[in-house]
């Protein structure tokens with residue numbers, strides 16, 4: 001099926017890339033199905049988009065924040081009306097099952113309503129001045145043009161986490177969607193426009209990372225960059241942006257541990273493990289990719305997990321009853337395959353899966369069998385490096401302290417989970433696990449939009465999305481108003 005042709009959105013106009021190049025958005029469940037043809041943009045397109053965003057900033061920043069918020073509120077309402085259509089289009093371009101793509105659109109709806117409320121807050125601080133007849137306060141100001149680079153695993157939710165707080169704060173945006181999933185960004189931005197967003201406030205430049213993402217990072221009129229993706233690319237983006245002191249918010253990889261103690265509700269932990277490891281086909285930065293099992297329950301848990309993993313129905317996410325969709329593209333299949341080979345070579349025991357599915361209904365897509373490795377030790381690469389596929393490693397431990405140590409022994413620090421009935425251990429884990437997110441008796445996935453989202457160590461660089469995003473998308477201005485009619489010198493005239 002030939003795909004529909006899409007253009008970039010620049011200054012409110014839909015236009016082809018100056019490069020004349022395009023890229024194909026392919027359905028990973030059936031690679032003969034072309035979802036759409038999108039621009040493969042270059043630096044020239046990026047420059048036009050940034051110029052449009054800069055022009056729009058002059059007026060958008062002066063629109064009262066509650067009015068900006070009303071557009072976001074309306075966007076939330078329109079997204080709710082369009083939820084089913086957008087979810088189906090997202091499954092077609094990205095692969096994850098319908099229940100999950102509905103959740104992805106719902107996350108954008110939640111974010112719209114949450115951020116719309118911020119339009120009537122955007123709190124600053126008012127404090128007493130140290131001098132008489134002087135008033136002191138600080139207010140949040142917009143930053144300017146923000147460049148946004150998005151990944152493919154949450155094609156609408158992640159762009160909404162970036163766009164909505166940036167917009168309510170008065171910034172204008174240029175977004176480069178992931179090359180595998182541009183359609184969901186288009187759907188999101190079209191909805192913003194239908195809700196009343198003025199031209200040029202959000203611009204879309206579709207394309208590949210080095211050709212369209214890199215020029216955005218380097219453009220002098222882009223005042224800040226919000227990036228979600230791999231740690232390798234994130235490091236590159238941060239280094240390029242540092243050359244001209246551009247703030248960068250980075251949200252990157254994870255190797256998230258679930259600890260199952262001997263007193264855990266095993267059935268609950270099992271459900272959590274399946275959802276955490278194989279939900280979104282393991283392609284979440286918060287995916288449960290290490291399960292740390294207390295030695296006394298390890299054998300039982302392993303046996304039950306393998307049986308349940310083998311019973312998962314893998315297939316086209318648009319079909320009823322499917323629990324695990326395809327991986328997003330050939331490259332991800334190659335990564336999963338390579339890590340399975342590395343794991344076996346290092347002595348891990350392949351308990352199930354470990355291979356691409358190619359027969360019958362799988363022939364046209366990029367499917368990988370849900371995979372479980374046993375006998376994994378913390379030093380193995382399969383226990384330390386992000387696979388971003390349906391591959392989970394089981395590691396045994398003897399004591400709670402050892403489990404915490406293993407959980408912390410990696411370079412990432414995004415999400416963690418502990419299954420136990422012991423409240424004291426739960427609080428110790430909350431204190432000691434090195435991660436931005438800790439779940440008790442729930443898997444490592446399931447973040448809500450109004451809490452801070454992000455991680456420590458190589459997962460991020462200290463910024464947070466959700467609660468905390470406004471700290472990135474605003475800059476503080478301190479204001480002093482002197483009504484004394486005299487020169488009052490701080491630290492001097494009141495120091496007697």
Ligand code: ADP
Pocket residue numbers: 149150151152153176177178179207208209210212213214217228229230231233234236237
């Ligand atoms: P993923 O594993 O999600 O594909 P990547 O880090 O490769 O992670 O990609 C995340 C986003 O970063 C995508 O939109 C991609 O196009 C973009 N990207 C890739 N390389 C670069 C680069 N050199 N500069 C800027 N953006 C890039």
